[in-house]
Amino acid sequence: MHKYLEQNIKDIIARYPGVGKILNEYKIGCTACAAGTCRLKDIVEIHNLPGPEEEKLMGRIALAISPDGALMVPKSPGKAAAPAGGLKYSPPLKRLVDEHVLIKRLLALLPRFVAGTDLGSEEGAGLARGGLKFIRTYADKYHHAKEEEILFKYFDGGLDVIQVMLLDHVTGRGHVKAADEALAAGDGAAAAKQFLAYRELLAEHIKKEDEILYPWMDRNLTMKQVGELSGRFDEADEKFAPELIAECEAVVTGLEKLLGAAELT
Ligand SMILES: [Fe+2]
Ligand SMILES: [Fe+2]
Numbered sequence: 001m002h003k004y005l006e007q008n009i010k011d012i013i014a015r016y017p018g019v020g021k022i023l024n025e026y027k028i029g030c031t032a033c034a035a036g037t038c039r040l041k042d043i044v045e046i047h048n049l050p051g052p053e054e055e056k057l058m059g060r061i062a063l064a065i066s067p068d069g070a071l072m073v074p075k076s077p078g079k080a081a082a083p084a085g086g087l088k089y090s091p092p093l094k095r096l097v098d099e100h101v102l103i104k105r106l107l108a109l110l111p112r113f114v115a116g117t118d119l120g121s122e123e124g125a126g127l128a129r130g131g132l133k134f135i136r137t138y139a140d141k142y143h144h145a146k147e148e149e150i151l152f153k154y155f156d157g158g159l160d161v162i163q164v165m166l167l168d169h170v171t172g173r174g175h176v177k178a179a180d181e182a183l184a185a186g187d188g189a190a191a192a193k194q195f196l197a198y199r200e201l202l203a204e205h206i207k208k209e210d211e212i213l214y215p216w217m218d219r220n221l222t223m224k225q226v227g228e229l230s231g232r233f234d235e236a237d238e239k240f241a242p243e244l245i246a247e248c249e250a251v252v253t254g255l256e257k258l259l260g261a262a263e264l265t
Pocket of ligand 1: 165
C-alpha cells in the first residue's frame, strides 16, 4: 500500500475509478478537484479522519486497487474522534471562521433576493449593487486578503489544498464582475444567475475551509506562528476603517430586514 500512498490521487483514480467513488462517499471531492497534484497520503492527512474510520477507508481503497486483498493497509496512528461540541480553532483561525458567519448570512439571502427582486429595475439593481459592495469589500478585500496575503503564505503555495482555495477566490471575483456587468446592461436574469453561482461556490468554499483546511492548518502551525498570525491579522484589520466594516454589516442586516433572515443550507 505504501507505494500507492506516494502516488498522485488523480492517477490512482484514473486507473482505479472505484477509488474516486469511495472518496466521494466520504465527501472527499478529489474527482471534481480542479488542481490534482495531491498524493493519496496527502488526502488522508488533510482530511484527518478518526483512526478506525481512516483504516476502514484505506481498507476499501486497497480492495478497489487490488480486489484479491494483496495490499496491506497501514495501521492508523489511533487519532481520536473530533471533539464534542464542534471543531476548535486557534484564535486567529477562529477570527476567520467568525468572519465567515457574516458572509454566510449574505449568501443565505441570495436565492430569496434574486427570486423576489427585479434586478433589471433601478431599485433592484441598487440593492444588488449593495450586495456586490459587501462581497468586494468584506468578503474579498477584508477576509480573502487575510487568507491570501497572510495565512496561506505559511504553507507551500503549490499544494492542491491551497491552489483550489485560491482558484475559488478567482472564480468568485469572475462572478462578481459578470454580475456587475449584467446589472449595468439591465440584464436582471444574467445578474441573478451570477449571484446564484457565487453563492454555490462560496458556500462550498467556506465549508471546506471551516471543516478541512483550517483544522489541517491548525495542526501544522507552531504556537509561535499562531501568535504571529494574530498580530498580522490585527495589522491588516487596522487598515480597514471601522465605518467600512459597519457599512458592510448594515448591508446584510438591511437585506435581512427586507427579506427575513435565512440560514445557509
Ligand atoms: Fe477562502
Ligand atoms: Fe475564508
